[in-house]
Amino acid sequence: MTAAFVAGADVPLKRRLKRAERARQFRALGLVLPLLAFLLFTFVVPLAGMIWKSADDWEVPQVMPQTVAALKQWNGQGLPDEAAFAALAADIRTAREAGTLAVAAKRLNYIINGYRTTLLSTGRKLKEQPAPGTAKDTLIGIAPAWGERESWTAIKSASGPVTSYYLLAAVDLTRNADGAIVAAPPDQAIYRDVFIRTFTIGFGVTALCLILGFPVAYLLANLPTGRSNLLMIFVLLPFWTSLLVRTCAWIVILQSEGIVNGSLQWLGVIDEPLRLIYNRFGVYMAMTHVLLPFMILPLYSVMRGISPAYMRAAASLGAPPTTAFLRIYLPQTIPGIGAGCLLVFILAIGYYITPALVGGAADQMISSFIAFYTTETVNWGLASALGAVLLLSTLVLALVYGKLALGRQTTGGLKN
Amino acid sequence: MDGGMIATTDTLVRFTGVQKTYDGEHLVVKSLDLDIRKGEFLTLLGPSGSGKTTTLMMLAGFEVPTHGEIFIGDRPIKNMPPHKRDIGMVFQNYALFPHLTIEENVAFPLSVRGVPKAEVKERVKAALDMIKLGNLANRRPGQLSGGQQQRVALARALVFNPALVLMDEPLGALDKRLREHMQLEIKRLHETMGLTVVYVTHDQGEALTMSDRIAVFNDGIVQQIDRPDALYERPVNSFVANFIGENNVLSGVVENIEQGWARVALDAGGSVVAQAVNIGGAGNRTSLSLRPERVAIETGDSGDSSMNRLPATLTDLIYLGDHTLAVLNTPANPEFMVKLPAGSYAGLVPGQDVYIAFRPEDCRALDPV
Numbered sequence: 110m111t112a113a114f115v116a117g118a119d120v121p122l123k124r125r126l127k128r129a130e131r132a133r134q135f136r137a138l139g140l141v142l143p144l145l146a147f148l149l150f151t152f153v154v155p156l157a158g159m160i161w162k163s164a165d166d167w168e169v170p171q172v173m174p175q176t177v178a179a180l181k182q183w184n185g186q187g188l189p190d191e192a193a194f195a196a197l198a199a200d201i202r203t204a205r206e207a208g209t210l211a212v213a214a215k216r217l218n219y220i221i222n223g224y225r226t227t228l229l230s231t232g233r234k235l236k237e238q239p240a241p242g243t244a245k246d247t248l249i250g251i252a253p254a255w256g257e258r259e260s261w262t263a264i265k266s267a268s269g270p271v272t273s274y275y276l277l278a279a280v281d282l283t284r285n286a287d288g289a290i291v292a293a294p295p296d297q298a299i300y301r302d303v304f305i306r307t308f309t310i311g312f313g314v315t316a317l318c319l320i321l322g323f324p325v326a327y328l329l330a331n332l333p334t335g336r337s338n339l340l341m342i343f344v345l346l347p348f349w350t351s352l353l354v355r356t357c358a359w360i361v362i363l364q365s366e367g368i369v370n371g372s373l374q375w376l377g378v379i380d381e382p383l384r385l386i387y388n389r390f391g392v393y394m395a396m397t398h399v400l401l402p403f404m405i406l407p408l409y410s411v412m413r414g415i416s417p418a419y420m421r422a423a424a425s426l427g428a429p430p431t432t433a434f435l436r437i438y439l440p441q442t443i444p445g446i447g448a449g450c451l452l453v454f455i456l457a458i459g460y461y462i463t464p465a466l467v468g469g470a471a472d473q474m475i476s477s478f479i480a481f482y483t484t485e486t487v488n489w490g491l492a493s494a495l496g497a498v499l500l501l502s503t504l505v506l507a508l509v510y511g512k513l514a515l516g517r518q519t520t521g522g523l524k525n
Numbered sequence: 526m527d528g529g530m531i532a533t534t535d536t537l538v539r540f541t542g543v544q545k546t547y548d549g550e551h552l553v554v555k556s557l558d559l560d561i562r563k564g565e566f567l568t569l570l571g572p573s574g575s576g577k578t579t580t581l582m583m584l585a586g587f588e589v590p591t592h593g594e595i596f597i598g599d600r601p602i603k604n605m606p607p608h609k610r611d612i613g614m615v616f617q618n619y620a621l622f623p624h625l626t627i628e629e630n631v632a633f634p635l636s637v638r639g640v641p642k643a644e645v646k647e648r649v650k651a652a653l654d655m656i657k658l659g660n661l662a663n664r665r666p667g668q669l670s671g672g673q674q675q676r677v678a679l680a681r682a683l684v685f686n687p688a689l690v691l692m693d694e695p696l697g698a699l700d701k702r703l704r705e706h707m708q709l710e711i712k713r714l715h716e717t718m719g720l721t722v723v724y725v726t727h728d729q730g731e732a733l734t735m736s737d738r739i740a741v742f743n744d745g746i747v748q749q750i751d752r753p754d755a756l757y758e759r760p761v762n763s764f765v766a767n768f769i770g771e772n773n774v775l776s777g778v779v780e781n782i783e784q785g786w787a788r789v790a791l792d793a794g795g796s797v798v799a800q801a802v803n804i805g806g807a808g809n810r811t812s813l814s815l816r817p818e819r820v821a822i823e824t825g826d827s828g829d830s831s832m833n834r835l836p837a838t839l840t841d842l843i844y845l846g847d848h849t850l851a852v853l854n855t856p857a858n859p860e861f862m863v864k865l866p867a868g869s870y871a872g873l874v875p876g877q878d879v880y881i882a883f884r885p886e887d888c889r890a891l892d893p894v
Contacts, residue, residue: 421587422620424607426634427685433608436633440624 156500163276163493166269172213173200177268180261185287189261194244197255197264198235205232219274219488220263227254262286275494280304300478300495304502307474310392311458317397318404318453319446326408326445331417344405352399356466359395360386363467391467399463400456404449411445444514451510455503475499537563537689537721538584543593545579553579555745557593561689561723566715568724568732571742572768578693580742581725585691586610597688608637613682615692619674621666627653627677628662634685652680655714672703679714692724696731708734729769733757741765757816762803763891766814771864773820774894775813775857779804787890789813793856797833799888810893818864819887822851822873823880832882837861839877842870853881 170177175196183189204210210232211225218225231252239247248255266274266284277283277290281298285291292298325344329337347355362368363385370382385391415438423433461476475495482492538561545554554576561567569577582588584595586607594601602610613634621630631652635645653659656676666674675695682690692711696704712735715722726732732739733753740750741764749756749765760766767774777791779801787801789811797813804811823834837853849870851863863881873879 416618416620418616418618418620419622421585421607422614422616422622423633424587425585425610425612425614425691426637426681427608427611428633428637429606429608432637436637437622441622 159493159496160500161493162489163279163497164271164273165490166216166267166272166274168212168216169264169267170269172204172209173197173264173268176200176264180265180268183261183265185258185262185265188245188256188258191242191245193261194248194255195239195241198239198244198248201228201232201235202238205235216267217263219278219491220267221259223254224260224263227252227260231255259286262288272490275490276497278491279494279498300475300498303473303475303478304498306472307458307476307499308502310389310396310460310464310472310474311454313393314396314400314457315404315450315454317393318401319450321397322401322404322408322449323442323446326405326412329405329409330412330415341409344402347399347402352462355399356395356463359391359398359467363391363394386467387469389468389472392464392472395463395467396457396460400453403452403456407448407452408442408445411442411448415441447510447514451507454506458499458503535562536560537597538723539596540580540584541594541596543580543583543590543595545576545583545588546591552591552745554583554590557747559740559747559750561721562738564719564721565737566712566720566722566724566735568726568736568739569742570726570729570732570739570768572727575742576745577725577727577740577742581691581693581723584689584723585612585614611685611687611689613685613687613690615675615678615682615690615695617694617697619666619678619695621674621677621681623666626663626665627658627669630666630677631681631684634681638685648684652684655683656680671699672707675699675707676710679711683714683718683720688721690720690722692722694726695724696726697728704731711735733769741768743768759802760814760889760891763812763814763894766889766891767894771817771862773815773817773858773861775815776893777811777813777857779807779809779811779890781807786885787811789890791835791857795835795857797835797888798885799833799890800886802889803891811890812892812894814889814891815883815887817850817862818848820861820863820881820883822853822863822865822870823882824872824877826880827882829882832884833888834880834882837879837881839873839875839879841875842873853879855881 173196176193179193179196180189183193201210204213210228214225214228217228231248234251235247245255254260266272266288274284278293278297279300281293281301282290283293283297325340329340329344331337332340360367364370365382365384367385369385370379373379374382385394419437419441420433423437424430428436458474459476460474461480464472464474465477476499479492479495479499482488482495538559540557540559543554543557543559544552546552553574557576557580559580569580571577579588583590586602586605590603594603596602597610621627622633625633628649631649632645635648640648649662650659653662656679658673658676658680661669661673666677669677678695695711696707699707708731711722711724714720715735724732724735733756736753738750739753739756741748741756743764749761751759756765757769760769763774766772775789775791775797777789777796780788780790780796782788782801782804785801787799787804788796789799790796799811799813822837822839826834835855835857837855839851840854841852843850843852847867849865849867851865851870851873853861853863855861861881
């Protein structure tokens with residue numbers, strides 16, 4: 110009632126509130142702006158770039174523009190017409206002079222093994238532009254592969270501007286000459302295994318961290334402050350040394366002549382040194398060690414908030430310790446378990462240095478392959494596609510976690 | 526209510542020679558002999574650190590006595606884990622399980638006992654109706670107000686018909702009005718259900734309102750255990766006299782004792798006659814305890830020789846609605862307080878020289894402070 114007589118009441122209350130809040134919002138925005146800008150340039154832009162690269166198909170359209178244009182009309186059945194052959198010959202000559210032929214050759218070689226040789230030798234042997242009407246014969250004369258339909262469907266499929274080739278290859282699929290999606294030939298179908306291995310190691314390390322970290326977090330949360338601080342220092346100790354040093358320390362400890370094998374042999378437990386490193390065991394061991402704090406810390410922070418009164422209440426109500434733990438304590442730690450597992454798992458599946466140093470050839474994870482394609486063969490398309498698949502699966506997992514966490518959300522009842 | 530293991534005697538719980546130390550040097554509970562009667566509302570009252578909560582925790586099973594034994598009925602329970610004791614407990618901060626609904630919270634003690642589902646449902650409903658929160662059965666504790674949470678905690682502690690209910694300062698977190706309301710509600714439950722309740726508090730008003738008996742704790746020792754009125758009217762030592770209610774202290778030396786009456790020479794001069802309650806022989810020091818409402822203010826000498834009479838100067842009159850508090854300066858106590866019933870202070874003005882007068886039976890000679 111009285112509100113109607115307040116000055117400025119003709120402006121709706123919501124608008125006035127907004128106006129009053131605006132200065133505060135601007136100040137808040139100003140405070141986070143540097144971080145937002147930093148994230149934009151170091152995270153969002155590279156990520157978008159990576160996703161774009163996994164679908165970008167620029168080599169063939171750039172090097173062989175006339176051929177690409179000429180093949181637009183071709184329906185993919187039989188061989189293309191004479192004009193296409195002439196365009197190809199012209200493109201090859203231009204590209205060879207410009208020195209860009211190898212770029213297209215590399216791209217086409219992904220589709221058909223040996224394409225590179227065909228294209229480069231054609232470039233070398235094609236002295237001059239064939240006379241009108243003879244381009245087809247000339248090219249087939251130089252390389253019989255130009256008489257095969259697959260050579261032409263390869264160019265057409267790589268003529269951009271975007272391609273599904275890399276993303277399909279990242280999950281062991283490819284397109285045949287007719288454009289249908291089929292399984293990749295066995296010698297190229299390795300990534301599904303690598304993804305499965307990556308996720309297996311990720312789950313394994315997460316499970317190990319949870320089993321080892323849960324009791325430690327419980328102890329940390331329930332010890333008197335002085336002793337829990339000391340224990341916390343031990344938990345954080347790994348963070349104070351570099352990842353590389355820690356991993357190398359494991360090599361020293363676990364190798365054939367290392368401390369573990371030496372001690373066991375000296376004690377007479379084993380005669381031959383055990384193979385503890387350069388295999389899956391070493392990978393699990395080193396990665397679990399490195400990632401353990403990421404499990405313990407979220408668990409600890411959640412457990413700290415669980416009042417000991419709950420366990421007492423459960424006991425006073427007649428629950429034996431195991432029942433009280435399973436029905437009262439454990440459910441309350443689920444946010445911590447979820448956060449810890451998600452954190453460890455996401456970090457684990459991206460691991461690169463540790464498996465590379467302490468794992469065998471069969472223990473390399475997807476990141477090794479991404480690194481291989483970016484630094485060794487400079488196949489940005491495939492590297493980006495593998496990264497995009499990894500990103501996607503991680504996002505799916507995070508979403509599943511979010512759904513689960515939201516469903517289990519508790520409002521908390523303790524008024525301390 | 527079925528009592529489960531109640532013995533045939535009137536005593537439900539017995540502490541015999543119980544001691545408790547945490548550090549091995551200093552006893553938190555010095556020597557506790559305490560009987561808790563079946564069906565009574567016993568309050569453990571005392572300042573913090575007096576050992577009352579430790580006593581409760583030993584009874585609940587969360588602390589083990591360093592020495593002595595506790596019996597429920599005839600069964601020693603010193604080494605019995607808490608979940609087997611069949612004791613319902615209400616905690617200071619309610620300790621409602623935040624991940625369970627109100628209904629699930631109240632059902633918890635029944636489901637861990639393997640009570641059939643249909644019966645659980647029925648008994649939970651009855652318990653929630655008893656505290657008038659049946660409509661909130663599917664809420665979580667965080668969505669309830671403090672008073673509602675406290676009632677749920679009560680229902681949860683009572684739903685399995687425990688032989689004994691312990692309450693550890695259950696109303697400490699509530700505001701004054703709600704606290705008073707809950708006091709009556711707990712009292713009602715105690716009476717209608719015939720519960721045996723052990724209640725811990727440091728609030729003497731709460732203790733006086735609710736209890737059948739109060740055990741006053743200080744320094745690890747039960748100072749006095751008695752009915753509320755007896756505790757207030759007849760404290761046995763200076764601690765109890767000072768802890769329960771308002772108290773005026775006059776210090777002096779015992780001159781002689783005759784048939785339970787002591788003549789005491791006050792340090793500030795003058796002598797009074799008091800009940801000899803807790804003093805040694807003649808020549809010992811004593812502190813006299815006087816309740817403010819048992820003292821009259823006289824403007825002249827009434828000549829009644831059965832009364833003790835001391836000169837004083839009125840320093841202040843504080844109006845408190847139902848009564849008026851007079852603050853007086855006597856040589857023996859510069860802040861002597863007298864409670865005057867409403868409307869009975871006509872003619873008094875601060876600065877006036879008066880007499881305070883009191884009967885010997887209202888003045889108790891206790892141990893020196």
